[in-house]
Each structure stands twice: as C-alpha cells, then as structure tokens.
Amino acid sequence: MARAIAAALAALAVAGAAGAEERRLPVPAVTIRAGEVIKDEMITERAFAPNLLGVALFIDARPTLVGRMARRTLLPGQPIPSNAVEDPWAVARGAIVKVIVEDSGLSIVTYGSALQSGAVGALVPVRNTDTGVIIRGIVQPDGTIKVVDG
Known part of the structure; x- marks a missing residue:
C-alpha cells in the first residue's frame, strides 16, 4: 500500500514538472484561409507540452501574427509554423x-x-x-x- 502511494506521488510530481515546462503558443481561434490577413480576434492561446511540438519552429508571440497573411489554411487550436505566414502582399501576381x-x-x-x-x-x-x-x-x-x- 505504501509503495502504491509513493508511486502515485512520484507520478504526480512528474506530471507537475511536465506542466511547468508547457509552452503557451498563439493558435487560431477560427479557421484562417490562405491569403487571409490575420486579425487579433482570430487568435487565442493554448498550452502545449514541449514533446508534442517536435522540432518545428512555431510562432510564439501574438504580435508576430497580427497583420500578417496566412500562406496556407490554419486550423483552430493548432500551433502556427513560422513558415505558414508572411507579410501581406503590396503587389499581386498579374497586376x-x-x-x-x-x-x-x-x-x-x-x-x-x-x-x-x-x-x-x-x-x-x-x-x-x-x-x-x-x-x-x-x-x-x-x-x-x-x-x-x-
């Protein structure tokens, strides 16, 4: 019994340590289509465990997103890779x-x-x-x- 309690406490300690390492990233609150300029109300934040993010570079600051344009469709709740947004076009192809x-x-x-x-x-x-x-x-x-x- 004492061993089970000790194991449960150890598991809680590990879970607490993992929670301390979570990263809060800005994510879309709604689906953002390719070519759409990102507005502040389209973004929310979500916590991610570091091991779920892998090695990709994700945008970690809301101001970095607002006013930029989506290069591809961005899904709600998903982290936004740094290569998925760009500055809005001042000139369009064919113009x-x-x-x-x-x-x-x-x-x-x-x-x-x-x-x-x-x-x-x-x-x-x-x-x-x-x-x-x-x-x-x-x-x-x-x-x-x-x-x-x-």
Whole structure:
C-alpha cells in the first residue's frame, strides 16, 4: 500500500514538472484561409507540452501574427509554423504596376505586369507592357516597383 502511494506521488510530481515546462503558443481561434490577413480576434492561446511540438519552429508571440497573411489554411487550436505566414502582399501576381527607374536625377515611369506577388521590400520580376522586357525591382509601400540600378 505504501509503495502504491509513493508511486502515485512520484507520478504526480512528474506530471507537475511536465506542466511547468508547457509552452503557451498563439493558435487560431477560427479557421484562417490562405491569403487571409490575420486579425487579433482570430487568435487565442493554448498550452502545449514541449514533446508534442517536435522540432518545428512555431510562432510564439501574438504580435508576430497580427497583420500578417496566412500562406496556407490554419486550423483552430493548432500551433502556427513560422513558415505558414508572411507579410501581406503590396503587389499581386498579374497586376499592372507602376515601374519607376531613377538614375542621376532622371526619373522614368512606365507600367508593367508583376510576374510574382510580393510584400513591401521584396524583389519581384515585372514584364514591361510596352517592350516585353523583364526587369526586376523592389516593391514600395505604395505598390509601385522601383528599379534599383536603372
């Protein structure tokens, strides 16, 4: 009998130690579809045992998620891998964008078709609608593309 009580107390001590090591992670409160921008009310927190998380890198701070875009469907209650979200696109693939080339005080403006979606600061290829030439530029906050070395 004493042995059974000692074993039960040991099991409780182990369970308590494991509970102390739990990680609280932000998780979706609702299903978040790919391409959807994440809002604060879409996120809640949940405790996870460290051995259930494996070796994947999960987002561990709510502010890291809010305002970002889901790259794939995120299911309620599941931890969010760091590669499952990205900055929202300022330019969508196939969109007609303004392309600005600046060099030595000269500024040239033309239009092109974005060949890839991109967030602010991303380097994206654009096909010039007049010539068909593909150029690469950096996405600006206003959605224009700035060619770096004209």
